[in-house]
Amino acid sequence: MNIVNVGYDSTNYYVLADSKPRLLIDIGFPGTLPKLQNRCKQMSIQLSDVKHLLVTHYHPDHAGLAQELKHTGIKLIVVDIQLPAIPVMRTYMKPSNNYVEIDLKDNIVISLDDSRAYLETLGLQGEIIATPGHSDDSVSLILDDGTAFTGDLPRPLPMAEGNMLTVNQSWKHIRAHGAKASYPGHGPIYPLG
Numbered sequence: 001m002n003i004v005n006v007g008y009d010s011t012n013y014y015v016l017a018d019s020k021p022r023l024l025i026d027i028g029f030p031g032t033l034p035k036l037q038n039r040c041k042q043m044s045i046q047l048s049d050v051k052h053l054l055v056t057h058y059h060p061d062h063a064g065l066a067q068e069l070k071h072t073g074i075k076l077i078v079v080d081i082q083l084p085a086i087p088v089m090r091t092y093m094k095p096s097n098n099y100v101e102i103d104l105k106d107n108i109v110i111s112l113d114d115s116r117a118y119l120e121t122l123g124l125q126g127e128i129i130a131t132p133g134h135s136d137d138s139v140s141l142i143l144d145d146g147t148a149f150t151g152d153l154p155r156p157l158p159m160a161e162g163n164m165l166t167v168n169q170s171w172k173h174i175r176a177h178g179a180k181a182s183y184p185g186h187g188p189i190y191p192l193g
Helices: 034-043 067-071 085-092 115-121 163-178
Strands: 004-007 012-016 022-025 050-054 074-078 108-110 126-130 140-141 147-151 181-184
Touching: 022 163, 034 067, 050 067, 067 074, 126 163, 126 181, 140 163
Parallel strands: 022 050, 050 074, 074 108, 147 181
Antiparallel strands: 004 012, 012 022, 126 140, 140 147
């Protein structure tokens, strides 16, 4: 799989360049569309070739630009367990952020159970799983080749308490699905032992 990082401002955004149509995983803060367009151009990606967007969790640095991208014709894929988190996004935003609220009526809503079948329509072999820990709406895309897009899920800790127990359970779930490498929302790609 040809994976192109088109991230900026310390956050990673990935284009699955071999998928037809192309899939973008996560996007940036509101009002940063010119930065995304410039970064795509630098990486030889035509943003017009990207037809779908999947957000790992609904925080401003991963979903703030969603509606602006939808206005360009990109379709937002929403996992049904993420629906309650979308309206909450506006509570994170100040008026100066120029946030364009995400319309809930025109998205592609899928369940976790249906994710494999839907991804196949994009030419991708894999599935989306729930991976709470960073946020309750966090999901990870795991491709059958072992690539895992894990958003902001913290790395597991050997001795876990409280929320880290949830994080460790999510990593156990990710590994059980055959993940071999994590493509995180921040920082470098790392192998999963």
